[in-house]
Amino acid sequence: MTQRQILITGATGFIGCRLAETAVARGISAVCLVRSWHKAARLARLPVRMVHGNMLDKHSLREAVRGCDVVFHCAVDSRPDNHRQINVQGTANIMEAALEQKVKRVVYLSSIAVYGFWPSQLSVTEDTPCQYTGDPYCDAKIDAEKVALRYHREAGLPVVILRPSLVYGPFQSLWAERLITSIRKDRMVLVNGGNGICNSLYVDNLIKAMWLATDRENATGNVFIISDAQPVTWKRMIESHAVVLNGSQLPLLEMTVEEIEAARRRALPSSDSSFQMIVRLIGDPRVHQALYTVPAFARLARVARTIFGALPNGTRRLIPIAPQASQVGCSEGEGIQTPVRSTLPKDEVRFYSCNVVFSIERARRILGYEPEIPFSDGMRRTAAWIRWMKL
Amino acid sequence: MAASNKRVRLGIIGCGAIVEFFYLPVASKLQELEVVALVDKNVDRAQNLAKRFNIGVHVDDYRRVPKDLDGVLIALPHNLHAPVAIEFLSEGIPVLVEKPLAMTVEEARRVIDVAHAKGTMLQVAQKFRFCNQARLVKRAIDEGWLGRLRGFEIAANFEDKNPMASGFCWSKEQAGGGILVDVGSLILDTLLWWLGDPVEVEYCDDSLGGVESDCELSLVLMTPHGPVAGRVILSRLRKRKDVARIDGERLSIVYGLESMMGQLYLLSAATGERLPFVSDSQTIPQQSWRDIFREQLRSFATAITTGGVSPVPGESALSTLALIESCYRVRRPLKLPWETGEDLVRAHI
Numbered sequence: 001m002t003q004r005q006i007l008i009t010g011a012t013g014f015i016g017c018r019l020a021e022t023a024v025a026r027g028i029s030a031v032c033l034v035r036s037w038h039k040a041a042r043l044a045r046l047p048v049r050m051v052h053g054n055m056l057d058k059h060s061l062r063e064a065v066r067g068c069d070v071v072f073h074c075a076v077d078s079r080p081d082n083h084r085q086i087n088v089q090g091t092a093n094i095m096e097a098a099l100e101q102k103v104k105r106v107v108y109l110s111s112i113a114v115y116g117f118w119p120s121q122l123s124v125t126e127d128t129p130c131q132y133t134g135d136p137y138c139d140a141k142i143d144a145e146k147v148a149l150r151y152h153r154e155a156g157l158p159v160v161i162l163r164p165s166l167v168y169g170p171f172q173s174l175w176a177e178r179l180i181t182s183i184r185k186d187r188m189v190l191v192n193g194g195n196g197i198c199n200s201l202y203v204d205n206l207i208k209a210m211w212l213a214t215d216r217e218n219a220t221g222n223v224f225i226i227s228d229a230q231p232v233t234w235k236r237m238i239e240s241h242a243v244v245l246n247g248s249q250l251p252l253l254e255m256t257v258e259e260i261e262a263a264r265r266r267a268l269p270s271s272d273s274s275f276q277m278i279v280r281l282i283g284d285p286r287v288h289q290a291l292y293t294v295p296a297f298a299r300l301a302r303v304a305r306t307i308f309g310a311l312p313n314g315t316r317r318l319i320p321i322a323p324q325a326s327q328v329g330c331s332e333g334e335g336i337q338t339p340v341r342s343t344l345p346k347d348e349v350r351f352y353s354c355n356v357v358f359s360i361e362r363a364r365r366i367l368g369y370e371p372e373i374p375f376s377d378g379m380r381r382t383a384a385w386i387r388w389m390k391l
Numbered sequence: 392m393a394a395s396n397k398r399v400r401l402g403i404i405g406c407g408a409i410v411e412f413f414y415l416p417v418a419s420k421l422q423e424l425e426v427v428a429l430v431d432k433n434v435d436r437a438q439n440l441a442k443r444f445n446i447g448v449h450v451d452d453y454r455r456v457p458k459d460l461d462g463v464l465i466a467l468p469h470n471l472h473a474p475v476a477i478e479f480l481s482e483g484i485p486v487l488v489e490k491p492l493a494m495t496v497e498e499a500r501r502v503i504d505v506a507h508a509k510g511t512m513l514q515v516a517q518k519f520r521f522c523n524q525a526r527l528v529k530r531a532i533d534e535g536w537l538g539r540l541r542g543f544e545i546a547a548n549f550e551d552k553n554p555m556a557s558g559f560c561w562s563k564e565q566a567g568g569g570i571l572v573d574v575g576s577l578i579l580d581t582l583l584w585w586l587g588d589p590v591e592v593e594y595c596d597d598s599l600g601g602v603e604s605d606c607e608l609s610l611v612l613m614t615p616h617g618p619v620a621g622r623v624i625l626s627r628l629r630k631r632k633d634v635a636r637i638d639g640e641r642l643s644i645v646y647g648l649e650s651m652m653g654q655l656y657l658l659s660a661a662t663g664e665r666l667p668f669v670s671d672s673q674t675i676p677q678q679s680w681r682d683i684f685r686e687q688l689r690s691f692a693t694a695i696t697t698g699g700v701s702p703v704p705g706e707s708a709l710s711t712l713a714l715i716e717s718c719y720r721v722r723r724p725l726k727l728p729w730e731t732g733e734d735l736v737r738a739h740i
Contacts, residue, residue, distance in 0.1 A: 021599065024599060024600065034558065036554065036555075037554070037555035037556075037557065037558040037561070038551035038552065038553060038554055038555045039551075040558065040561055041550075041551060041561075041570075041604040041627040041628060042604055042627075042628060043561075043601075044560075044561035044569065044601045044602050044604065045569075045597055045598050045599050045600075045601045045602065045603060045604055046599050046600060046601045047599070047600035047601050048601070050558060050561060052558060170729045381729035381730075381731070382729070384728035384729040385728070385729040387728070388629065388727070388728055388729070389628070389629050389630055390629055390630050390631045390632075391630060
């Protein structure tokens with residue numbers, strides 16, 4: 001398909017902005033939906049048309065879609081109380097606008113999170129059932145996919161859904177910063193020796209799949225898992241980041257799931273205080289989500305976050321919002337200090353020890369997708385970016 | 392002009408984030424002036440701010456402000472600075488204009504000419520000129536504390552964390568450029584004020600046809616000690632430590648830029664020993680950003696009431712504007728180490 005003009009939602013984000021860069025390089029005119037002007041510095045380097053709006057503002061969506069042949073829907077809102085509204089209702093709104101404007105193709109960027117963060121299967125394909133887990137992000141992604149497919153089925157909107165795995169690369173600040181910070185602070189542990197599979201996906205491989213999804217006639221109405229070709233272990237991924245820090249933190253501590261669990265039992269007090277129990281309960285995503293349905297709680301949480309966010313960093317660090325790992329990570333009288341990182345949250349332990357592999361056979365067969373950039377090259381470029389950024 | 396015992400009646404033209412978060416909170420507590428009118432084409436925004444800060448007049452067109460203003464602050468998109476300043480100066484109303492004064496040197500000269508012709512004060516909002524630490528650096532250089540100057544390096548990272556009222560700064564037509572214009576107007580003004588005008592300029596940035604978010608300058612400045620080479624990096628994306636460092640044969644001076652009250656210290660060239668920096672008899676008074684804005688507004692109001700001259704007149708902006716023009720003239724693409732060249736076909740600008 002020859003594209004004259006495309007719309008990118010989520011264009012100030014890591015993936016949306018890279019997509020815009022490639023659009024410009026291809027000589028394709030790009031319209032970019034921008035919710036927060038102050039986040040648009042990277043995008044503004046490009047000769048694109050920015051439209052101020054958001055996924056719940058139908059007028060701004062109609063304005064942005066006008067004249068576009070293809071819509072890439074990459075917007076996502078990760079704020080807990082916005083998952084349903086932005087990710088599900090927002091998806092319905094952009095599908096509606098695309099339908100009105102008779103757009104030729106909509107590529108919706110979903111996620112492998114529709115299978116939960118630690119699927120029980122060893123191999124997952126598009127035929128593997130999605131799984132509601134209670135996590136607001138994962139569940140919203142499932143519902144948003146249903147919305148998009150309904151528009152295809154009932155209204156004939158030519159929708160293609162991509163489910164990328166763990167996307168990394170230059171400007172994936174959140175992920176890279178988190179890893180680098182954990183490694184630098186000596187908080188990183190290789191669960192089960194780091195043998196879990198991280199299902200990495202270099203950003204440019206994903207971008208290639210996104211362009212292919214606009215091209216293939218028989219792609220519409222389909223869902224595609226997009227990942228790199230070779231499974232990469234967490235050990236390789238994490239150690240590749242540690243090397244960027246001159247390798248000073250290597251070798252990283254390795255612990256089995258059982259060792260971490262035993263350490264947690266030793267480290268945690270035998271009986272929780274009421275406060276700790278409440279904090280842990282609120283921290284559970286299912287309870288968290290349920291609480292957010294209570295308007296008074298959602299308002300209170302927003303006010304608390306605003307006040308907390310307005311405090312200077314130094315003050316924030318002094319406020320113990322919840323018992324920190326460092327407060328409970330060392331039990332006296334046992335002769336050996338339990339490392340702070342052995343109190344890795346249970347969810348993270350599951351995540352890092354998961355051995356599931358996501359199949360890209362359908363994307364290969366129908367889209368003609370073949371990841372060009374192997375992990376070694378992708379990580380080399382990411383490392384160059386990390387050094388440039390001075391993370 | 393206002394009598395010396397009267398408060399200066401100020402109009403503010405443009406109600407963006409800088410006005411909301413800095414100028415209005417500061418001005419509302421100043422004895423020397425009172426804000427009597429707000430102008431913004433977004434009339435709801437002007438109305439809300441007027442209500443919040445108890446200001447009597449809010450209009451959507453600067454031509455409709457009260458005629459009895461003693462001065463105006465212009466905080467509009469960059470492309471409107473010069474034309475609007477010329478209109479007020481032509482009516483004899485003193486102007487404090489946000490940086491940059493104009494989009495080009497030629498346009499800036501026109502503004503300055505009108506100010507001179509009308510005998511009306513024109514001040515440019517070069518905020519580092521009101522910063523105690525920056526003044527002390529200037530003094531250290533001027534009085535030769537560092538010895539013969541050898542080099543300089545500035546790295547300034549300005550990640551935009553606060554909401555913006557509009558996206559004008561991402562428009563080449565409205566902003567005139569990217570971080571070089573926006574942040575560079577402040578940082579380069581300070582550098583040239585400290586050391587002298589440029590005689591050699593090399594420049595690269597990361598623009599792919601829009602406005603740059605990251606740029607690097609290699610400069611040779613003509614200082615009182617002769618030509619001195621150095622480098623400036625301005626970035627909205629990188630997380631470098633914000634720092635200005637001036638090296639002399641005897642001492643280096645290091646200034647943390649990020650909050651304007653960042654650390655200031657000396658390094659011995661001979662031993663590398665870090666030395667605390669105090670002025671002759673006292674430590675440096677601490678300032679916040681709002682303190683700087685307060686000083687700036689106060690100096691503007693004082694110059695109006697006393698009929699004095701501005702400490703930062705329009706002419707002071709010319710060197711920086713000329714440097715910015717030179718940079719864009721000799722621009723080369725910034726090498727981004729993760730881009731292989733095949734990944735993206737770089738647009739020629």
